[in-house]
Amino acid sequence: MPELPEVEVTRRRLAPVLVGRRIRRARVSGAAPLFLTPAPLLARRLRGRVARAVRRHGKYLLFELDDESRLVIHLGMTGQLFSSAARSPRLLSATARSALSPEEQASFRPDVHTHLRLSFEDGGPEVFLRDVRRFGRALHLAPGESHPRLERLGPDALRVTAGVLREVTRGRRAPIKSILLDQARIAGVGNIYADEALYRAGIRPTRRAGRLSAIDCDRLAGALRFVLRRSLETGGSSISDFVAPDGRDGRFQDERRVYARAGEPCLACGVPIRRMVVAQRSTHYCPRCQPR
DNA sequence: CACTTCCCCTGCAAGC
């Protein structure tokens, strides 16, 4: 489940194997809604292009191309961008993997879930976009063109401040967790890091956002920056699907305190972590360390 | 406008 750290790890590790290489051919399979730009048009627009840079805003990746156009990719829940130079069986589901011989497992071969395949003029490693559940999105923007999805995004969560939090929570009656998940207010926070940051800030996910004090906002901003940065340092969270473009797993799942730990003791106080549903999402908290 | 609910999709684990 790629959130900001996983998307940023993807950006950092994909850029070196993509930037500066001329695309010989783009093979696009599958239809809307994954490809907001029709597949044949997308393939045509990518052919012959060179990516100059890869940027990120929230959970969106923006590939800046040499004709001033942009390729935008959102990985959704199960999206994976990776290079054929990465040889990791983890790029496939357990079922798909078990159907392969050991030799086949050693190298990736495009499967039914591989929706975009880029080959290059230099004949080097290809780049793939794979998305089992197709919650991801890809679109091409002509020079100067934007898209409502991008324009709606709030400030990037990596640089969230107490001031930003005070602003986006003021007067809000919704649970603080709903606010954190709203990409129009803060871009990049998903379910894992919302729970982890709220735990570290000692704030219950159900607290009405408008009831946060200035001190709460300060703590929460610090906690958000901490968990996002720490996850980045450890290569992201590889809890179910995430694998970096180079095939490596992240390690932040080993440092999580509450997410998917329902029933297990709080590492600070020993009380069992509880699970509930907030904003239609599975939510985890310590009833003692997050009193309200 | 603020906020909630529904739904898209597939793999996987648990239960019978």
Place this chain on the structure above:
DNA sequence: TGCTTGCAGGGGAAGT
């Protein structure tokens, strides 16, 4: 063993 059921959740659309 093999079936069904529930769950995972990003985020837009529709509903309250």
